[in-house]
Amino acid sequence: MTATPVEVKSPVISAEELRRKLAKGRDVVLLEIRRKLDPAQGEQGRLPGAHVVELISQLAGPRHPGSGDNPLPGERQIQESVRRWGVNENSIVVVYTRENPAIAARAWWTLTWAGVPDVRYLDGGVDAWQAAGGELVTQAPPEREGDLTVKTGSLPTLDAGQAAALARSGVLLDARPDAAYTGLNGGGHIPGALSRPSAGNLGADGLLKSDEDLRAEYAALGAGGERAVGVYCGGGVGATLDILALAKLGVTAALYPGSWSAWSSDPARPVATGGQPG
Secondary structure: OOOOOOOOOOOOEEEHHHHHHHHOOEEEEEEEEEEOOOHHHHOOEEEOOOEEEHHHHOOOOOOOOOOOOOOOOOOOHHHHHHHOOOOOOEEEEEEEEEOOOOHHHHHHHHHOOOOOOEEEEEEOHHHHHHHHHOOOOOOOOOOOOOOOOOOOOOOOEEHHHHHHHHHHHOOEOOOOOOOHHHHHHHEEEOOOOOEOOOOEOOOOOOOOOHHHHHHHHHHHHOOOOOEEEEOOOOOOOOOHHHHHHHHHHHOOOEOOOHHHHOOOOOOOOOOOOOOOOO
């Protein structure tokens, strides 16, 4: 589990704080993240100046045997996207989504992993923006060329062997729903992993829970102390919402990008079922 250390700023921004930064003329690059673009959806309205970004083509790489569903993008791929969005060294990049909040969390993680200095997850997404008095527009932003040079590897990752070892030596969290973890509908989990569904990071209002609540919940799983922490899910997306919540608490957790989709592709790998780590 290796990474080139970078300063990770607050990973979360509220709609009110975003409005203040925009009003002050800060260099803010807004990205609306969708898993897959569907032209039939038409223009639903976006935050003013936001680029619409497809996760699977712009923030994930091509699949190959054993890669899992959403492998990490190559450096050239992410560099071209970041430049096209107009990201500079002093930009604040704010990601949000209309879909599962983990989609935006994966964008936050991928861009931070790629060395973008200041990436924020918009807490509550479009709903929070509109509740704070923000408007939506239908026009796309003008194109501009950014000057940021990316450097992938700026956050820690795990391969299959490292994930299996961490499940025994540290804390490995499984961010999938309980039914997937237990194997109720087939499957199961990496032996030694603890269940922490990514939806548990959110309150009924769709916002991230308070730091106090999150700290207590992760502490109960042994995360947040001296032990190393890693997270996986089905395809490397949901896990990033756990990692975001931990980062909000000042805890660094490694992502197993291949996650269960990669782990389960090798029938020789062990599988635990039921509610216990195994």
